[in-house]
Amino acid sequence: MDTRVPALPARIARALARLAPALVLTSLAAQAGANTLTQNVSWTIDRAGTSTKYRLVAYGDSIYAGYNTSILNAAKYSAPTVDAEYLSAAWNADIESVRRAKSGAVASDVYTNKIVAEKSYMQDSSTRVVTFEMCGNDGLQARTAFKSQTGTCDYSGMDAAVSTCKQYVAAAMDYINANAYAGVKVKVISNLHYPGYAADDTQSSCKDASTGATVNLQTTFLPRLAKMNYWMCEYAREKGFTCADNFAQFMGADYDSNGDGVVDSVGLAYVAGESESSYVTRISTTLRSTIRDANTHFVSSGTSYDYIQSDDTHPTYTGGTVTAGIFGGTTGSGAPRYTSFTNGKNPIWNQYGHERMGWAVSTSNTSAP
Amino acid sequence: MATPPRHTPERDRWGPAVGFLLVALGLVGGAIAAWWPAAEAPPPAPEAAAPAASAASMQVAAASPDVSAPARATPARDARPGASAPATPRIPRVRDPNGDQTPDLADYINDGEKPTMNDVIARLHAAGIHTGLGAFNPPGTKPPLVGIAVPEDFALPPGYVRHYQATDDGQRIEPILMFAPDYQPTTADGRPIAVPKYRVVPPELAPPGLPIRRIVVPAPIQGP
Numbered sequence: 167m168d169t170r171v172p173a174l175p176a177r178i179a180r181a182l183a184r185l186a187p188a189l190v191l192t193s194l195a196a197q198a199g200a201n202t203l204t205q206n207v208s209w210t211i212d213r214a215g216t217s218t219k220y221r222l223v224a225y226g227d228s229i230y231a232g233y234n235t236s237i238l239n240a241a242k243y244s245a246p247t248v249d250a251e252y253l254s255a256a257w258n259a260d261i262e263s264v265r266r267a268k269s270g271a272v273a274s275d276v277y278t279n280k281i282v283a284e285k286s287y288m289q290d291s292s293t294r295v296v297t298f299e300m301c302g303n304d305g306l307q308a309r310t311a312f313k314s315q316t317g318t319c320d321y322s323g324m325d326a327a328v329s330t331c332k333q334y335v336a337a338a339m340d341y342i343n344a345n346a347y348a349g350v351k352v353k354v355i356s357n358l359h360y361p362g363y364a365a366d367d368t369q370s371s372c373k374d375a376s377t378g379a380t381v382n383l384q385t386t387f388l389p390r391l392a393k394m395n396y397w398m399c400e401y402a403r404e405k406g407f408t409c410a411d412n413f414a415q416f417m418g419a420d421y422d423s424n425g426d427g428v429v430d431s432v433g434l435a436y437v438a439g440e441s442e443s444s445y446v447t448r449i450s451t452t453l454r455s456t457i458r459d460a461n462t463h464f465v466s467s468g469t470s471y472d473y474i475q476s477d478d479t480h481p482t483y484t485g486g487t488v489t490a491g492i493f494g495g496t497t498g499s500g501a502p503r504y505t506s507f508t509n510g511k512n513p514i515w516n517q518y519g520h521e522r523m524g525w526a527v528s529t530s531n532t533s534a535p
Numbered sequence: 536m537a538t539p540p541r542h543t544p545e546r547d548r549w550g551p552a553v554g555f556l557l558v559a560l561g562l563v564g565g566a567i568a569a570w571w572p573a574a575e576a577p578p579p580a581p582e583a584a585a586p587a588a589s590a591a592s593m594q595v596a597a598a599s600p601d602v603s604a605p606a607r608a609t610p611a612r613d614a615r616p617g618a619s620a621p622a623t624p625r626i627p628r629v630r631d632p633n634g635d636q637t638p639d640l641a642d643y644i645n646d647g648e649k650p651t652m653n654d655v656i657a658r659l660h661a662a663g664i665h666t667g668l669g670a671f672n673p674p675g676t677k678p679p680l681v682g683i684a685v686p687e688d689f690a691l692p693p694g695y696v697r698h699y700q701a702t703d704d705g706q707r708i709e710p711i712l713m714f715a716p717d718y719q720p721t722t723a724d725g726r727p728i729a730v731p732k733y734r735v736v737p738p739e740l741a742p743p744g745l746p747i748r749r750i751v752v753p754a755p756i757q758g759p
Contacts, residue, residue, distance in 0.1 A: 199637060199638030199639055199640070199642055199643065200638075200639075200640055200642075200643045200659065200662075200664070201640070201659055201664050201666055201667025201668050201669050202639045202640065202667045202668065203639055203640045203641070203668060204635060204639045204641070206631075206634070228671075234703050234704060234705070235652050235674035235703045236651075236652060236703075236704075237640065237649075237650065237651075237652055237655060238649070241705060266634070266635075268635065268639065269668065270666075270667030270668040270669075270670070270671070271667070272666075272667070275637075279635040279636075279637050280635060283634065283635050283636065284633065284634050284635060286633045287633070303666075303667060303670060306670040306671070307665070307666045307667075307670045309670075310665050310670045311665070314665075362672070365677075423716075458716070461677065462696075462698065462713075462716075464696075464716075467693075467696075467715060468691055468693075468695065468696055468697060468715070469696065469697050469698075469699075470696050470697075470698045470699070470713070471698075471699045471700075472679070472698070472699065472700040472701060474677070475674075475701075475703045476674050476675050476676060476677055476678045476679065476702075476703050477671060477672040477673065477674050477675075477676050477677075477703075478672050478676045478677040479671060479672055479676075482700075482701040482705075483701070483705050484701065484705050484707065485705065486705060487704060487705065491641070492626050492640060492641040492644055492649075493624045493625075493626060493627070493641075494626075494627045517699065518701060
């Protein structure tokens with residue numbers, strides 16, 4: 167019996183041949199594009215009594231975007247704009263926070279399509295601060311894929327995410343160093359908190375090849391996240407950046423909970439010059455008991471704040487929202503909420519995730535522009 | 536008169552022709568329209584009750600005589616009445632020449648549509664996409680905890696915590712009473728009591744003198 171498919175008429179075959187490239191391209195575009203959301207915002211802290219203006223440029227994903235579970239708007243005071251408020255007071259100037267962000271973007275996307283493609287924003291002569299964050303979505307995707315595994319556990323996806331993160335963090339710093347306005351005074355990378363830390367305290371569906379047993383997700387992910395965070399801070403040290411250690415700021419209490427004589431958030435912080443193994447061991451083992459889900463960030467033994475929104479991933483914020491999403495972004499300005507800062511901290515510095523992150527970034531600010 | 540050959544090298548070159556490209560775009564547009572929920576289409580089941588969600592949660596908070604069962608509030612973002620805006624802005628189709636030129640979610644939404652993030656994530660998952668926004672948890676995965684209000688001027692004894700939360704639209708939620716992480720509550724005669732879920736303190740274990748009142752999660756506010 168002849169089972170061959172009858173040949174298509176020549177004209178239809180030619181038509182399909184011409185149609186194929188377009189169909190393939192648009193199909194791939196649909197896959198690659200529909201899963202990210204551009205959320206650009208330019209917000210100027212308009213300080214009274216001055217017209218001098220400097221610029222802070224922030225590149226990143228949903229964290230710097232101020233993602234707030236909406237496709238229409240975002241937090242006005244995401245971390246970079248919080249930092250702009252600190253800068254405004256320190257420099258007695260208006261500070262334009264230019265946030266070029268894409269929610270859902272992986273490190274390669276942030277690097278290629280925000281930092282490189284939108285380099286003009288950091289090349290403006292008013293730019294004094296450049297900050298970026300990335301890799302969170304590489305981690306989220308790798309975690310999602312691992313959780314869905316059955317059979318024998320395959321750790322290669324998570325390890326690849328760590329490797330990719332290192333690659334693009336280093337590339338981003340090199341690119342910013344080579345292309346930002348020469349007068350830039352402050353360059354900062356923000357590392358990652360661990361979203362869903364408590365939810366990950368459960369067993370995998372897959373089984374480890376050597377033990378034949380399921381693995382604890384939190385124990386599996388934590389050292390890999392620690393490696394990402396280590397290299398963000400270590401590359402920062404090597405390449406003239408500073409590192410806002412958000413892992414320590416979010417995941418450690420602001421008091422000494424284990425009686426070791428060190429405030430937890432201080433004990434978890436990256437130490438300049440330490441080795442990867444030193445940092446990862448400290449985070450994953452030695453001080454593991456002091457790590458808490460940022461849903462309950464303890465500022466004292468009797469007071470805690472939820473740093474995480476209802477999606478169990480993104481930082482909380484205050485100060486309202488601005489249009490940022492499918493209808494475009496916002497360019498606007500407003501007076502600062504706070505004009506002076508006792509000990510370099512606003513009154514709510516430890517009460518919301520973005521306030522905490524913005525303060526952490528601000529600790530790298532210089533005294534003059 | 537000589538008839539030109541039907542199959543010239545030029546005509547056989549493999550590549551998109553303008554006419555066919557338009558056909559392709561039409562087909563893909565149709566597919567995306569089918570993939571994306573139409574504005575008039577009924578929302579998926581989880582969103583069907585969304586407009587009443589916030590009110591419902593407040594009614595539960597206010598009317599429930601049982602304040603002993605700690606609960607998580609209904610997701611605030613789901614209750615945002617986005618469709619009631621007087622005029623729906625149009626999605627900009629021209630990109631910033633100094634910006635990222637790659638497509639994003641906005642390129643796959645028709646004018647007049649305003650899906651929620653829950654819609655977006657559900658549709659991405661339905662299409663088998665678990666990357667990017669598809670790797671995000673939907674809003675409401677871990678909604679705010681609801682428990683006994685703790686006035687700012689009430690001095691808490693050791694073992695208790697004043698816990699502050701915020702809504703997804705940035706509103707402060709009145710603090711609730713929780714047990715400290717390592718605290719073991721006991722009965723009057725010293726017997727240990729099981730720590731409630733999420734460590735939210737039930738009325739019967741509240742410290743003496745604390746007025747028993749359950750907090751209310753603020754209703755969502757309309758964004759810009």
